[in-house]
Amino acid sequence: GAVVSQHPSWVICKSGTSVKIECRSLDFQATTMFWYRQFPKQSLMLMATSNEGSKATYEQGVEKDKFLINHASLTLSTLTVTSAHPEDSSFYICSRKRQGVWGYTFGSGTRLTVV
């Protein structure tokens, strides 16, 4: 079964509303998790690194006030898209390092559509 659980798998929301996406590490405690964004037929772009108990580290060009990341526990990181607009429609994916080995495990992704 999935060891990184991402929820919801898809969401449709109205412009101006906020949407929260959850990413859970099911098999071990993850002090660091990563959030990516992927547009259709494009690659994954790292948005931010989520650090348990401290502020997230955002990549250049990513608005931290628009994409709120909370990593309040060792097994849960959340991404909240605030005041969503149609241009925020995208596929959002979280990941964390695989336990004991190199490589990363990814969630199944969340398809966000803002109408």
Next chain:
Amino acid sequence: SQQGEEDPQALSIQEGENATMNCSYKTSINNLQWYRQNSGRGLVHLILIRSNEREKHSGRLRVTLDTSKKSSSLLITASRAADTASYFCATAQTGANSKLTFGKGITLSVRP
């Protein structure tokens, strides 16, 4: 910014044939990883090769790394229709929790 650049961008082959995908990168790396993504899904880790390794095998997968040319290749032998997916290379620099930088991806279609 994206580091990896895969080629070709799209590849269509017949079932049973081998598929070779290439990736180039720009900076020094700790390791290079290949991932697979089915349409609309998350990524699955396929194989990792460290900077001091030149070749690695895993089942039907063979990956090579040439650090002098800053390039890697992924070979899938005896392809199957189920191998149809997008494939991404990703590079990691130093640090246990270093972030991954992904290439643009290659869309592989395996015709039954």
